[in-house]
Amino acid sequence: MSQLHPQVEHLLRRAGFGVSAADLPTFRDMSPADAVDYLVDYEGRPDDVDARIGRPDHAQVTTRDLFAPDVDIDDARQRWLFRMIHTRRPLQEKMAMFWHNHFATAFSKLSADSGNLQAAKMLAHKAGILRGPQGQLELFRQFALGNFRDLLLQIAMDPAMLVWLDGQSNTKGMPQENFGREVMELFTVGVGNYTESDVYAAARVFTGWNLRESTGYSSDDMNAYQEFVYNAAEHETSAKTFSFPISGGGNHTIPSRSESAGMQDGVDLITALAVHPETARRLARKLWNFFVSDVQAPDPTFIEGTAAVYLQSGTEIRPVVRYILTSPWFNDPSMRYARYSWPAEYVARAIKEVGWQNFSLDRARAPLANMGMLLFEPPNVGGWPIGAGWFSTGTMLARSNFAATLASSQKDFLASSYQATASTPEGLLSAMLDRVTPAPFDSIPQQALMSYLLAGGAWTGSDTQLNTRTAGLARLLVGSAEYQFV
Amino acid sequence: MPVSRRLFIRNGVATLTVGLAAPRFLYDIAQAQGLSSRRLVVVYLGGGNDALNTLISYQDPSYYSRRPTIAVPAGQVLQVGTDAAGHALGLHPRLGGLWNIFNEGHLALVQRTGYQNSSRSHFEATDIWGTANPQSSTGSGWLGRYLDTLPRPLDALAAWNTSEETPRALLSAQSGVPAIPNATTYTYASPNRGAAAQQERNAAQMMAANPAMGRPHLAFVNGTSRGAIETLDRVAQASSYTPSVVYPNNGFGQALRTVAGAIVRGVGSRLYWVQTGGYDTHAQQGGGGGGGYSILMGTLGDGLWAFYSDIRNQGLANDTTVILFSEFGRRISENGSSGTDHGAAGLMVAFGGMVRGGLYGTAASLAPGSPTLENSSGDVHYETDFRSVYARVLDQWLGVNSVPVLNGDFRAGAPAIF
Numbered sequence: 001m002s003q004l005h006p007q008v009e010h011l012l013r014r015a016g017f018g019v020s021a022a023d024l025p026t027f028r029d030m031s032p033a034d035a036v037d038y039l040v041d042y043e044g045r046p047d048d049v050d051a052r053i054g055r056p057d058h059a060q061v062t063t064r065d066l067f068a069p070d071v072d073i074d075d076a077r078q079r080w081l082f083r084m085i086h087t088r089r090p091l092q093e094k095m096a097m098f099w100h101n102h103f104a105t106a107f108s109k110l111s112a113d114s115g116n117l118q119a120a121k122m123l124a125h126k127a128g129i130l131r132g133p134q135g136q137l138e139l140f141r142q143f144a145l146g147n148f149r150d151l152l153l154q155i156a157m158d159p160a161m162l163v164w165l166d167g168q169s170n171t172k173g174m175p176q177e178n179f180g181r182e183v184m185e186l187f188t189v190g191v192g193n194y195t196e197s198d199v200y201a202a203a204r205v206f207t208g209w210n211l212r213e214s215t216g217y218s219s220d221d222m223n224a225y226q227e228f229v230y231n232a233a234e235h236e237t238s239a240k241t242f243s244f245p246i247s248g249g250g251n252h253t254i255p256s257r258s259e260s261a262g263m264q265d266g267v268d269l270i271t272a273l274a275v276h277p278e279t280a281r282r283l284a285r286k287l288w289n290f291f292v293s294d295v296q297a298p299d300p301t302f303i304e305g306t307a308a309v310y311l312q313s314g315t316e317i318r319p320v321v322r323y324i325l326t327s328p329w330f331n332d333p334s335m336r337y338a339r340y341s342w343p344a345e346y347v348a349r350a351i352k353e354v355g356w357q358n359f360s361l362d363r364a365r366a367p368l369a370n371m372g373m374l375l376f377e378p379p380n381v382g383g384w385p386i387g388a389g390w391f392s393t394g395t396m397l398a399r400s401n402f403a404a405t406l407a408s409s410q411k412d413f414l415a416s417s418y419q420a421t422a423s424t425p426e427g428l429l430s431a432m433l434d435r436v437t438p439a440p441f442d443s444i445p446q447q448a449l450m451s452y453l454l455a456g457g458a459w460t461g462s463d464t465q466l467n468t469r470t471a472g473l474a475r476l477l478v479g480s481a482e483y484q485f486v
Numbered sequence: 487m488p489v490s491r492r493l494f495i496r497n498g499v500a501t502l503t504v505g506l507a508a509p510r511f512l513y514d515i516a517q518a519q520g521l522s523s524r525r526l527v528v529v530y531l532g533g534g535n536d537a538l539n540t541l542i543s544y545q546d547p548s549y550y551s552r553r554p555t556i557a558v559p560a561g562q563v564l565q566v567g568t569d570a571a572g573h574a575l576g577l578h579p580r581l582g583g584l585w586n587i588f589n590e591g592h593l594a595l596v597q598r599t600g601y602q603n604s605s606r607s608h609f610e611a612t613d614i615w616g617t618a619n620p621q622s623s624t625g626s627g628w629l630g631r632y633l634d635t636l637p638r639p640l641d642a643l644a645a646w647n648t649s650e651e652t653p654r655a656l657l658s659a660q661s662g663v664p665a666i667p668n669a670t671t672y673t674y675a676s677p678n679r680g681a682a683a684q685q686e687r688n689a690a691q692m693m694a695a696n697p698a699m700g701r702p703h704l705a706f707v708n709g710t711s712r713g714a715i716e717t718l719d720r721v722a723q724a725s726s727y728t729p730s731v732v733y734p735n736n737g738f739g740q741a742l743r744t745v746a747g748a749i750v751r752g753v754g755s756r757l758y759w760v761q762t763g764g765y766d767t768h769a770q771q772g773g774g775g776g777g778g779y780s781i782l783m784g785t786l787g788d789g790l791w792a793f794y795s796d797i798r799n800q801g802l803a804n805d806t807t808v809i810l811f812s813e814f815g816r817r818i819s820e821n822g823s824s825g826t827d828h829g830a831a832g833l834m835v836a837f838g839g840m841v842r843g844g845l846y847g848t849a850a851s852l853a854p855g856s857p858t859l860e861n862s863s864g865d866v867h868y869e870t871d872f873r874s875v876y877a878r879v880l881d882q883w884l885g886v887n888s889v890p891v892l893n894g895d896f897r898a899g900a901p902a903i904f
Contacts, residue, residue, distance in 0.1 A: 392652050407677040
């Protein structure tokens with residue numbers, strides 16, 4: 001029924017955000033192997049998606065005074081959704097979302113600390129026009145398939161993270177444990193692989209990793225910024241001993257260093273954590289849940305294989321993701337639809353599959369919050385409760401109500417797009433299932449869909465009937481339980 | 487206005503969901519299903535509440551020496567008397583509402599609650615408070631297991647979660663809990679109107695009724711969809727409630743307002759879950775006069791006072807108990823950011839018309855070397871097992887045997903809060 005190789009469709013749901021009508025020519029004749037290369041080796045295609053914001057044949061954004069996604073968080077949310085829908089590099093945006101959840105940092109705390117404008121800039125600033133370092137999301141895009149150790153080091157110096165986990169006030173007098181704990185518990189090795197004494201030591205390692213303000217800083221100045229500074233005078237210089245090896249030789253201690261040389265402490269710890277075998281396994285488990293399945297426990301062989309690729313490649317992520325996407329686990333047909341979609345994935349895919357004519361992405365903002373995934377606002381540093389955790393009566397209602405909002409906005413477009421196939425209700429249903437891709441329906445929902453199409457009286461295919469029923473059908477498909485899986 | 491009635495079949499047993507006109511009737515159904523008139527509201531303070539600044543041992547010199555910038559001055563605390571070990575105690579100055587309830591004799595403060603080898607991880611600790619098993623942070627939750635004891639079929643609104651995600655405490659193999667953070671947006675939207683919209687809703691309901699044999703994850707999502715459709719009309723009842731007091735205009739206050747609406751309109755929920763965040767105060771906690779922690783206490787105290795006043799005005803205080811907990815307390819000494827890092831034992835609070843108010847347990851002595859401390863005197867050691875408080879609530883308030891629900895007997899030494 002589908003117009004694509006089913007495995008390509010699967011790849012594009014998992015390693016992208018689905019397939020729009022405009023994408024079809026690109027992928028129609030692609031083999032799964034070619035599609036993996038297309039997705040993974042994205043650097044050959046330009047990162048030009050932002051330049052297409054505002055084009056009438058694309059999804060729309062709502063501009064208030066001025067569209068300012070570098071400094072306005074709601075505009076940044078619109079830009080990111082726009083990228084998910086229209087990018088030529090879907091896996092880059094997908095991995096950015098993965099890292100956003102892994103290094104979960106929330107706008108609200110940054111905003112309470114530094115004001116709305118600076119908080120948005122710390123998260124979303126795309127370097128170019130304004131002064132100051134790039135925002136955290138751009139870091140995730142830059143390192144989407146890059147080196148994990150390098151990303152971790154950048155994150156430890158990232159202004160948003162320094163505010164979020166209070167590194168900005170980590171000083172030698174009274175070290176601050178927040179980042180020191182989470183870098184082990186959540187970003188790398190995980191609970192059970194470090195001790196309380198490691199937490200104290202890690203806090204001391206990062207003393208002096210602070211922030212400084214730009215000259216003449218004013219929080220409402222778009223060109224003002226905060227940036228990382230290694231504040232040598234605030235670094236605690238004694239030796240720090242850990243329960244795990246710091247260097248390859250099994251030494252567990254970071255030596256005492258002078259204040260001026262002390263920044264190396266953090267580099268040593270980050271390197272040790274990045275190459276720790278438990279970090280490799282933990283990333284492998286998270287990537288299993290992200291790419292392969294979150295309804296089936298990871299196969300230990302997969303974990304060891306993925307962890308080995310990660311460690312052998314020197315913590316590079318690109319070979320890891322290529323290994324996963326070409327692995328027998330990912331390519332097992334029983335893994336199709338074996339993952340609960342994240343709300344942002346759900347919204348982007350629904351828009352790609354149903355249509356975006358004159359649809360402003362700002363209309364997805366409140367629904368995404370009700371679905372439990374306002375971008376740039378994870379509930380806590382552990383990220384979102386993925387998998388079945390996305391689903392409750394309230395969030396499911398929010399999903400199906402978004403389907404209604406979208407279908408309602410596309411009424412005329414849907415009626416005209418499906419007119420040619422709507423001489424019978426069966427024809428309409430199967431044509432829509434070519435573009436809108438829920439998991440297969442059992443007979444009960446199939447009957448419900450057919451009875452809905454016929455509930456208004458005998459099928460005539462009249463304009464009125466088409467106008468009502470195509471939109472209602474799109475709402476039922478996208479709002480179905482079957483559609484909540486990717 | 488016509489009454490909308492839909493009869494539908496679930497698990498082979500007919501259950502009736504009725505619309506606008508018959509709240510008492512609904513309540514009767516709930517009663518007939520074994521739900522008594524008693525409700526429990528569980529409030530979770532997310533992030534690890536700094537219990538030492540909630541209930542303050544204001545004559546302990548180490549409290550001031552170890553917290554030079556964030557200690558609340560003795561002159562500002564709301565005094566609640568002296569505990570069995572002779573510690574003079576006072577509530578945070580922004581908890582005036584809770585102080586009122588304490589002075590009326592209906593607020594219990596259970597000091598140093600926790601468990602051996604307290605987890606300092608937010609996620610593991612929250613899960614442990616949920617499972618009620620310090621050895622396991624996975625599996626079902628204590629409130630979910632309580633719901634499993636109720637007669638089947640379980641009313642779809644037997645419990646009401648006001649947060650978006652389902653906390654582990656509410657997880658259960660047999661009893662789903664609807665998440666209804668905002669009753670006013672809890673409605674069914676359609677691209678069409680009139681008959682077409684109703685036909686679409688019927689189709690959605692039929693699709694969600696698919697048992698999806700052999701597809702358990704699909705069946706689970708269908709269950710959430712079905713739960714939503716089944717509860718829409720009753721939730722609308724609760725959201726149309728006009729309270730007798732003004733609730734603070736913040737998420738916590740509005741969640742409590744929703745709970746009060748559900749209780750007063752008699753939707754029949756026996757259990758409510760409310761959470762409020764921001765308690766991970768690693769920095770800028772502030773002292774008594776202001777700062778981040780004072781804002782948290784203001785949000786908490788003002789919201790709970792509005793709720794208690796409202797429920798009392800409606801004559802329902804004796805049917806309602808509220809309990810508060812957090813995943814851990816915080817370190818005794820402040821850090822360099824005028825905040826506190828993750829610690830161990832905390833404070834549980836219970837209030838309601840039938841709660842026996844007072845101070846339970848003893849405060850820690852904060853001088854280094856005290857046996858009431860742990861982790862090289864960095865943290866407060868627990869005195870009362872949190873599960874004994876759960877046991878008391880289950881046995882004496884909800885009226886079920888706590889032993890199977892908690893997978894153990896924790897009744898001995900439970901604070902006699904009822």
